[in-house]
Amino acid sequence: MIDVKIKKLHLKNTWTIARNSSDYKENIFIKIERNGITGFGEAAPNVRYGQTAELTIQKIKHAEKILDKHNWFQFAEIKESLDNEIQDQSCAKAAIDMAILDWVGKSLKTPLYEYWGLNPLLTPITSFSIGIDTPDILIKKIEQASEYPVLKIKVGKDNEKKIVEAVRRITDKPLRIDANEAWTAKEEALEKILWMQEQNIEFIEQPMPSDMIDETAWLRERIDIPIVADESVKTTNDIAKLAEAFDGINIKLMKSGGLLEAKKMIEVAHSLGMKVMLGCMIESSLAITAAAHLSPCVEWADLDGHLLISNDPFAGVKVENGRLILDDSPGLGINGDF
Numbered sequence: 001m002i003d004v005k006i007k008k009l010h011l012k013n014t015w016t017i018a019r020n021s022s023d024y025k026e027n028i029f030i031k032i033e034r035n036g037i038t039g040f041g042e043a044a045p046n047v048r049y050g051q052t053a054e055l056t057i058q059k060i061k062h063a064e065k066i067l068d069k070h071n072w073f074q075f076a077e078i079k080e081s082l083d084n085e086i087q088d089q090s091c092a093k094a095a096i097d098m099a100i101l102d103w104v105g106k107s108l109k110t111p112l113y114e115y116w117g118l119n120p121l122l123t124p125i126t127s128f129s130i131g132i133d134t135p136d137i138l139i140k141k142i143e144q145a146s147e148y149p150v151l152k153i154k155v156g157k158d159n160e161k162k163i164v165e166a167v168r169r170i171t172d173k174p175l176r177i178d179a180n181e182a183w184t185a186k187e188e189a190l191e192k193i194l195w196m197q198e199q200n201i202e203f204i205e206q207p208m209p210s211d212m213i214d215e216t217a218w219l220r221e222r223i224d225i226p227i228v229a230d231e232s233v234k235t236t237n238d239i240a241k242l243a244e245a246f247d248g249i250n251i252k253l254m255k256s257g258g259l260l261e262a263k264k265m266i267e268v269a270h271s272l273g274m275k276v277m278l279g280c281m282i283e284s285s286l287a288i289t290a291a292a293h294l295s296p297c298v299e300w301a302d303l304d305g306h307l308l309i310s311n312d313p314f315a316g317v318k319v320e321n322g323r324l325i326l327d328d329s330p331g332l333g334i335n336g337d338f
């Protein structure tokens, strides 16, 4: 039996990106229990990928019978069954995969990073994301974000220069720019990126729509900063075709369908010479901490979803001067309930 609940996560500030705007996010939280040990998971449905809370809950319910018939230590088999039976609503799979691995870690009394042989001292610095806003509000948000050494700035509503100029007037911190597929003409994207790369920009994320791979490859030949894929990549199968167009990929548990697939994606991307960022949706400390356990083996992290909400039901990974700090409690190492 999977205990499932929808919970409204309130955003500290209205969150605007190129596609849409929101004041809260409804995520689904799950709990599974066996042998007196509880595993927790979270799904953050995202409309961009055709996900809804209702469909996510349906798929989680559907997964109950898969969990019932498996030994949870054999989680590779569970993943295979989930992949066969749940083709959409990858966030539902992410919640289950997270809960199983939390349960496994707790059962073995081992933090997940240790189970995977990863060094928690090697977690990267996470960027702190600033949504699209007027220059005045942006300045306020950037002042509030003074403790974070790297900022990720959302653009794509045709006011990029104003936004970047406003940010640069008050800080010289490294900036990562995320256009969320906003630029549909390659010449427009080129002109904007050529201007931006003079502004100490670390990389540009998803400048063009997800299927415009050839146009992105054209762009890559003409600019000096790395291009990172986000909307263009969901699972391992997407990576090889992106290697000519992108320098790196943004892996999110809600797109990959969980930690096991994300781990495989990191290995495949690295084998193709691509860098990896671990990113997130608007998520509580539960899903963010899950992703943080994989972060010692990636180059970049953008795991700040929990920092953007005001009613986080969980506590887990800490962020100190931007660095992700994991403690040595077993499983995901999260505290809280829903």
Ligand code: MG
Pocket (backbone or CB within 6 Å): 178, 180, 205, 206, 230, 231, 250
């Ligand atoms: Mg993105």
